[in-house]
Amino acid sequence: MLKSGLTSASSFNSPAMRSSFLFFIVLILFLGFSKSSQALAPENESCLKCHTHQTITFHNTLTKREDKRLMNPLYILDKDHFASGVHAKFKCIDCHSADYSKYPHNAELKLEPLSTCLDCHGGDAKYAAYQFEKIDLEFQKSVHFQKSGDSFTCSKCHNQHYYQAKSRNSSEVGDIVKFSNEMCMSCHSNNSKFQLISDKLKPALSQIHEWLPNQELHFLNVRCIECHTQVVDSLSVSHNILPKEKALKNCVECHSKNSMLEASLYKYKNLQSRSKIGKLNSIIKNKSYVIGAYQNIWLNYISILILILALAGISIHVIARIIKK
Ligand code: HEC
Ligand code: HEC
Ligand code: HEC
Ligand code: HEC
Ligand code: HEC
Ligand code: HEC
Ligand code: HEC
Numbered sequence: 243m244l245k246s247g248l249t250s251a252s253s254f255n256s257p258a259m260r261s262s263f264l265f266f267i268v269l270i271l272f273l274g275f276s277k278s279s280q281a282l283a284p285e286n287e288s289c290l291k292c293h294t295h296q297t298i299t300f301h302n303t304l305t306k307r308e309d310k311r312l313m314n315p316l317y318i319l320d321k322d323h324f325a326s327g328v329h330a331k332f333k334c335i336d337c338h339s340a341d342y343s344k345y346p347h348n349a350e351l352k353l354e355p356l357s358t359c360l361d362c363h364g365g366d367a368k369y370a371a372y373q374f375e376k377i378d379l380e381f382q383k384s385v386h387f388q389k390s391g392d393s394f395t396c397s398k399c400h401n402q403h404y405y406q407a408k409s410r411n412s413s414e415v416g417d418i419v420k421f422s423n424e425m426c427m428s429c430h431s432n433n434s435k436f437q438l439i440s441d442k443l444k445p446a447l448s449q450i451h452e453w454l455p456n457q458e459l460h461f462l463n464v465r466c467i468e469c470h471t472q473v474v475d476s477l478s479v480s481h482n483i484l485p486k487e488k489a490l491k492n493c494v495e496c497h498s499k500n501s502m503l504e505a506s507l508y509k510y511k512n513l514q515s516r517s518k519i520g521k522l523n524s525i526i527k528n529k530s531y532v533i534g535a536y537q538n539i540w541l542n543y544i545s546i547l548i549l550i551l552a553l554a555g556i557s558i559h560v561i562a563r564i565i566k567k
Contacts, residue, residue, distance in 0.1 A: 280330040327404045380481035422465040
């Protein structure tokens, strides 16, 4: 134990070790800064001092004492998440009534109508690229709206506190998939949220998708909407969730040379990187390289080269160990 501690301390003094340590620190700082989010409006602190905690303390005007109460988990906000969303500059009371500054909150505030995405973004040329109106029309065709009507709003998927235009701005497919699927799962894996809309119990998704091999791997690499909507060419993200009978089950749709994923999930990625670094690069940099979807001879050569290098590395390591003994 002591010996290995000493060897690691002495090897830290070697220049190679020190420079890689420095590199590591620089990397962490870089990642830290590139992820840094905006500062929140200071007024929000008065709300967040309760709305980020599991228990709250308040002055009970009836008993004239400090009371403690448990916070409903659905009402606890994530501050960092808020600060990285598109509405981070907002004050809480830009959207909610200023009467919320009093606690206990007036019970009538529950009925306060809140603005929808369309109320603020509809018809505004500044946001034309997002095609809010067209998304709205597609959404109204979806099973969610057809079955649940007005109780299913855009905000059920896009929490206004946290929303980011992820598929548009991220260059990591894994990141886009995670963000998108968490939207669906926030409700489809949470009965108390699900039953605010439906009187049924949430269906067991892992059983329903049992026919899909490597289910977990698939859910990390494709979005739910890949199979549950039909691609609409004129929209970046299709919003018509189809009835379950129409969901995609055919493996070849994705696992083929002309994968449908090119027109959906990889669309942004391809658009962004094709212009900058060419297609081959964009596929290599992309973590999800779908088997069969790309028949690129260079890619095959590169993977063989990587394999050879890896094998060479392992053999050198093994030989070095044998010699040391
Ligand atoms: C003293 C703690 C406290 C403070 C400060 C506070 N809240 Fe609340 N808030 C609560 C609790 C507890 C609830 C749960 C429902 C209840 O008890 O009224 C709640 C509920 C809410 C709800 C949900 C209402 C509903 O039932 O749909 C909103 C919205 C809200 N608060 C907004 C705000 C805003 C905006 C501020 C700041 C201006 C704020 N709150 C400040 C404790 C607080
Ligand atoms: C861009 C508008 C917007 C801003 C800014 C905003 N909210 Fe909300 N908030 C909403 C909407 C819309 C809902 C209702 C969500 C729904 O329909 O499910 C909501 C719901 C809530 C709820 C009820 C629980 C929930 O998530 O449904 C609480 C609590 C809340 N907001 C607190 C806050 C606090 C505290 C802030 C400031 C840090 C804040 N909100 C800022 C739009 C906003
Ligand atoms: C109360 C009005 C309001 C509501 C409701 C609202 N937004 Fe926004 N949204 C804004 C404003 C204002 C901005 C610009 C914020 C800024 O410049 O920092 C914005 C920014 C955005 C952006 C970034 C646009 C860009 O390219 O810079 C997106 C995307 C967005 N909102 C989507 C939505 C979605 C989706 C909803 C519904 C879930 C929604 N918004 C609800 C007012 C609103
Ligand atoms: C069933 C869930 C769901 C509902 C309901 C929903 N969306 Fe979306 N929306 C998504 C998903 C998933 C994405 C892709 C992830 C992302 O980029 O945010 C998306 C993306 C978006 C985008 C970004 C598109 C782009 O070009 O970058 C906007 C804007 C948007 N939705 C607006 C809306 C509006 C407005 C409504 C209501 C009329 C709505 N959404 C309802 C799931 C939903
Ligand atoms: C590879 C394609 C594929 C993916 C990815 C996928 N699904 Fe499905 N899903 C299907 C098919 C096909 C069905 C219909 C299954 C059947 O009827 O046997 C289905 C059924 C469903 C149902 C209907 C359940 C019921 O019977 O009421 C829900 C809800 C659902 N999926 C949600 C999701 C969510 C959420 C995700 C993302 C985490 C997802 N799906 C990812 C293909 C997919
Ligand atoms: C806020 C909750 C909520 C969110 C978020 C949500 N759903 Fe649903 N979803 C429901 C409810 C509730 C039903 C059942 C509707 C019914 O049968 O009454 C449903 C039904 C479905 C069905 C089955 C439709 C059928 O034919 O029975 C599919 C598929 C589905 N959702 C996919 C998705 C996908 C994909 C997403 C994310 C893009 C998503 N859902 C987001 C609540 C949600
Ligand atoms: C919506 C598109 C889509 C559909 C539909 C789909 N897949 Fe996949 N599949 C993927 C992606 C993306 C991956 C991840 C590729 C990777 O990173 O290795 C994957 C991975 C796999 C893997 C794992 C390969 C490995 O490297 O371990 C298998 C096996 C697989 N799929 C089989 C199937 C079968 C069988 C079906 C039909 C029942 C199917 N897939 C349907 C997109 C899809």
